[in-house]
Amino acid sequence: MKSALVTGANKGIGFEVAKILAQQGFFVYLGSRQLKNGEAAVEQLRAEGLQHIAAxxxxxTSQASVDAARSAITALDVLVNNAGIAGGFEQSALETSADDFLTVYDTNVFGVIRVTQAFIDLLRQSEAPRIVNVSTAMASLSLAADIENANYPKRYVAYQSSKSALNMYTVNLAYELKETACKVNAVCPGYTRTDFTGHQGTSTAAEAGQRIAKYALIGPDGPTGKYFSEEYYPAPAVCPW
Structure with missing residues (x-):
């Protein structure tokens, strides 16, 4: 049985991704910062008939926590780096402090790096390893450079820049793994109604989960080193970086 790890999976989009992968026959490790929340999510999925899942x-943001999770998992085929934070709704290039930037980067960038590096040895042992990094269309430099762009009535500078950095990490990771079977992509789930957005948006968590899970399930001829944003561009389209 193939196995998958989804970070930040006790609710929202991560929960839906974990559910979809379990439905597809994976044993899913549901990563949760608070174990009790993860266990509650597992019970919910088991009530729906999905048994091959564990919190x-x-x-x-904790290397010790990442290392402990790595010790608990002995095989892995799919890694979905979903855990992320927005950093608040008031962000400014002139006023948001470096410490506030660091807090956002610690989860959205450094957290992905910690988890990926910790589990890459297991992924290398898989016949068809997949890594999906959850990004956002708001990280697009091409879109954001249009100062009058109506899609950006507000700027979330720490969040946007952290996801831009994540996109670059995704490309470089794919480059380093290009001679292997591993496929690495970044995916925007869309503007999704979850706690993360204050339950505002144009997509449900289930719809967003499908967009992400699709790239965890791609075949050997699938893309790598790309960024996909189906809500903002005709599917399957590649958004400009």
Whole structure:
């Protein structure tokens, strides 16, 4: 049985991705910063008939937590780096402090790096390893450079820049793994109604989960080193970086 790890999976989009992968026959490790929240999510999925799923305590900002999760998992085929934070709704290039930027980067960038590096040895042992990094269309430099762009009535500078950095990490990771079977992509789930957005948006968590899970399930001829944003561009389209 193939196995998958989804970070930040006790609710929202991560929960839906974990559910979809379990439905597709994966044993899913549901990563949750608070183990009790992860266990509650597992019970919910088991009530829906999904038995091959387990909670694992995983705080991506803690190397000790990442290392402990790695010790608990012995095989892995799919890694979905979903855990992320917005950093608040008031962000400014002139006023948001470096410490506030660091807090956002610690989860959205450094957390992905910690988890990926910790589990890459297991992924290398898989016949068809997949890594999906959850990004956003708001990270597009091409779109954001249009100062009058109506899609950006507000700027979330720490969040946007962290996801731009994540996109670059995704490309470089794919480059380093290009001679292997591993496929690495970044995916925007769309503007999704979850706690993350204050339950505002144009997509449901289930719809967003499908967009992400699709790239965890791609075949050997699938893309790598790309960024996909189906809500903002005709599917399957590649958004400009």
């Amino acid at each position: 694992v305590q995983l705080d991506v």
